[in-house]
Amino acid sequence: MSEPMSIRERIARRAEKELLDGYYVNLGIGIPTLVANYISPDKQVVLQSENGLLGIGPYPSPDRVDPDLINAGKETVTAMTGAAYFSSADSSAMIRGGHTDLAILGGMEVSAVGDLANWSIPGKLVKGMGGAMDLVHGAKRIVVIMDHVNKAGQPKILNHCSLPLTGKQVVNRIITDRAVIDVTAEGLLLVEVAEGCSIEDIRGATEPPLLMSETLLMNAY
Amino acid sequence: MKQILLSFQDAVSRIPDGATLMVGGFGLVGIPEQLLVALADRGTRNLTVISNNCGVDDWGLGLLLRNKQIKRVIASYVGENKEFERQVLSGEIEAELVPQGTLAERIRAGGAGIPAFYTPAGVGTPLADGRETRVFGGKEYILEHALTADFSLVRAARADRMGNLIYNKTARNFNPMMATAGKVTIAEVEQLFETGDLHPESIDTPGVYVQQIIVGKQEKRIERLTTR
Numbered sequence: 001m002s003e004p005m006s007i008r009e010r011i012a013r014r015a016e017k018e019l020l021d022g023y024y025v026n027l028g029i030g031i032p033t034l035v036a037n038y039i040s041p042d043k044q045v046v047l048q049s050e051n052g053l054l055g056i057g058p059y060p061s062p063d064r065v066d067p068d069l070i071n072a073g074k075e076t077v078t079a080m081t082g083a084a085y086f087s088s089a090d091s092s093a094m095i096r097g098g099h100t101d102l103a104i105l106g107g108m109e110v111s112a113v114g115d116l117a118n119w120s121i122p123g124k125l126v127k128g129m130g131g132a133m134d135l136v137h138g139a140k141r142i143v144v145i146m147d148h149v150n151k152a153g154q155p156k157i158l159n160h161c162s163l164p165l166t167g168k169q170v171v172n173r174i175i176t177d178r179a180v181i182d183v184t185a186e187g188l189l190l191v192e193v194a195e196g197c198s199i200e201d202i203r204g205a206t207e208p209p210l211l212m213s214e215t216l217l218m219n220a221y
Numbered sequence: 222m223k224q225i226l227l228s229f230q231d232a233v234s235r236i237p238d239g240a241t242l243m244v245g246g247f248g249l250v251g252i253p254e255q256l257l258v259a260l261a262d263r264g265t266r267n268l269t270v271i272s273n274n275c276g277v278d279d280w281g282l283g284l285l286l287r288n289k290q291i292k293r294v295i296a297s298y299v300g301e302n303k304e305f306e307r308q309v310l311s312g313e314i315e316a317e318l319v320p321q322g323t324l325a326e327r328i329r330a331g332g333a334g335i336p337a338f339y340t341p342a343g344v345g346t347p348l349a350d351g352r353e354t355r356v357f358g359g360k361e362y363i364l365e366h367a368l369t370a371d372f373s374l375v376r377a378a379r380a381d382r383m384g385n386l387i388y389n390k391t392a393r394n395f396n397p398m399m400a401t402a403g404k405v406t407i408a409e410v411e412q413l414f415e416t417g418d419l420h421p422e423s424i425d426t427p428g429v430y431v432q433q434i435i436v437g438k439q440e441k442r443i444e445r446l447t448t449r
Contacts, residue, residue, distance in 0.1 A: 067441035074248040075447035092322025127300030134322030137341035168345025
């Protein structure tokens, strides 16, 4: 059990570096939500929750639980000092209208041109896309965080997504347990390699060809 | 002055079989919970329900699902409800899944007299198949149609006798737009105040959108209790 937790933590800790001081950020459900646990105290970041809260605070202590105050994952939360509440229509305006600096989302597959699939597996029951399809078109920057390969060891970064898309050409950066890869006009650009991995490991676990960044960092995280 | 209903049985008694309902809430937060209990007890059938989620198996809209009172659902996420999955797989219920922001805007448009609008959400996905699209400024958008309902069931923290509503924290969610998009909006409220006791500056939903009010004690069940 401890091994999967440490992979999730590694990804979340690296993803935290994407949050810059002053950013308004939406964190998706799952591993993206964990990123909030690692936000450096020297940055002021405002987290948006699509159910109508700007300024998500930490989870409440047991005596401060408010049943009317949850995040988009339906977990009880608190509101930070200076927070704001609003409707679901205002919430999507904030996202779709380009007012959110960054969204960090989970992914099932990402393609060489930044297509994202993260909501539906044919043959399995569809649970719904929630706010993901709005987010990928609205936030100024989309970072997808996920395991580099699936449970069968197959690449999740593909020439073309096989699963139904959430959005086409929407992803800016992919952060996995093994590497950080940018989606550029020229193709996928390897910018960081995690500890314990070689460039050849990453190439072998990634279907599209990878360009090498001139500032490629090894053992980056 | 609005009609103040005295029982939840009475409140749902004018909702006929086959009605289209909007139901406020995100997860179990801000749902009109006692109206849903009364609707489940009454057994009104063949309902079309527009709601972000569909409750959990034993609460909220899950009560109506269990009784097979719903024939069609328009929602953005229904993954918390096993009975819903079962009914979709067996073809007993029809489900239309809509991106959350699109759902909110379709309801807002319905209440605001806007018949349709273009949005980028869903472009390049299976949702766009066979749909009208248009390019604005070099970017592609999908045409989405407004939603309205026969009845909107909303939940607010406070109301006054003029029908003005104030919500609490994240229990606001879909309730304000739904209040505007129902032919008849029934507001289930935690507290009813005399006219003049709510400050006009602090009203979230002006009373023009609300037809009926009922005061209900809320259980406010928690779906995922998470603490430090």
